[in-house]
Amino acid sequence: MSEALIVIDVQTDFCPGGALAVAGGDQIVPGINALMAQADAVVLTQDWHPANHSSFASQHDGAAPFSLIDMPYGPQVLWPDHCIQGTDGAGFHPDLAVDRAELIIRKGFRRGIDSYSAFFENDHTTPTGLEGYLRSRGVDRLVMVGLATDFCVNYSAVDAAKLGFQVQVRADLCRAIDLDGSLAAAVQGMQQAGVQISGL
Ligand code: VGL
Numbered sequence: 259m260s261e262a263l264i265v266i267d268v269q270t271d272f273c274p275g276g277a278l279a280v281a282g283g284d285q286i287v288p289g290i291n292a293l294m295a296q297a298d299a300v301v302l303t304q305d306w307h308p309a310n311h312s313s314f315a316s317q318h319d320g321a322a323p324f325s326l327i328d329m330p331y332g333p334q335v336l337w338p339d340h341c342i343q344g345t346d347g348a349g350f351h352p353d354l355a356v357d358r359a360e361l362i363i364r365k366g367f368r369r370g371i372d373s374y375s376a377f378f379e380n381d382h383t384t385p386t387g388l389e390g391y392l393r394s395r396g397v398d399r400l401v402m403v404g405l406a407t408d409f410c411v412n413y414s415a416v417d418a419a420k421l422g423f424q425v426q427v428r429a430d431l432c433r434a435i436d437l438d439g440s441l442a443a444a445v446q447g448m449q450q451a452g453v454q455i456s457g458l
């Protein structure tokens with residue numbers, strides 16, 4: 259059995275100057291590249307939304323970015339338009355060593371549902387296919403890095419632990435959005451799920 263490095267959403271729109279910039283999002287790129295160089299297997303995830311995605315505040319009359327709404331699958335934060343399919347903002351950070359990746363998994367491509375996790379959409383049941391890929395490659399341990407600690411990294415890590423993978427999050431190679439205490443809640447949730455967090 260082997261280990262895979264999962265690099266979550268290191269995309270232009272999540273870096274300084276991007277549509278949903280995460281503070282310091284670009285600072286983690288050199289360290290991630292160094293880890294990728296040593297990893298047995300590398301998977302990248304890419305947030306990949308249609309222009310009219312339902313997680314965008316612009317699609318809801320009078321709704322402000324960063325407000326919460328109820329969706330059929332549960333509460334959903336409304337975001338500024340970001341990571342629109344085919345745009346520069348949806349591309350990976352230009353310095354990320356993407357050639358090292360063996361799989362790129364895109365998520366959030368259905369208009370009506372968001373997908374923070376690399377494993378399941380936000381209904382917690384629709385699979386992305388990543389679990390099957392990892393299992394058929396004999397992967398049982400995951401190291402996770404990327405953006406954002408409290409959303410896509412958090413959801414991915416908790417789902418992976420629930421699926422039975424051994425999961426380590428390298429918090430020093432992640433950066434958070436930190437909306438209303440979301441970082442502290444995410445750290446607590448990951449630890450409760452059995453995720454090992456290093457470099458906090
Ligand atoms: C993310 C908010 C919206 C993330 C993606 O990658 O953490 N956050 N879409």
Ligand code: ZN
Binds near residue numbers: 305307313341
């Ligand atoms: Zn998104």
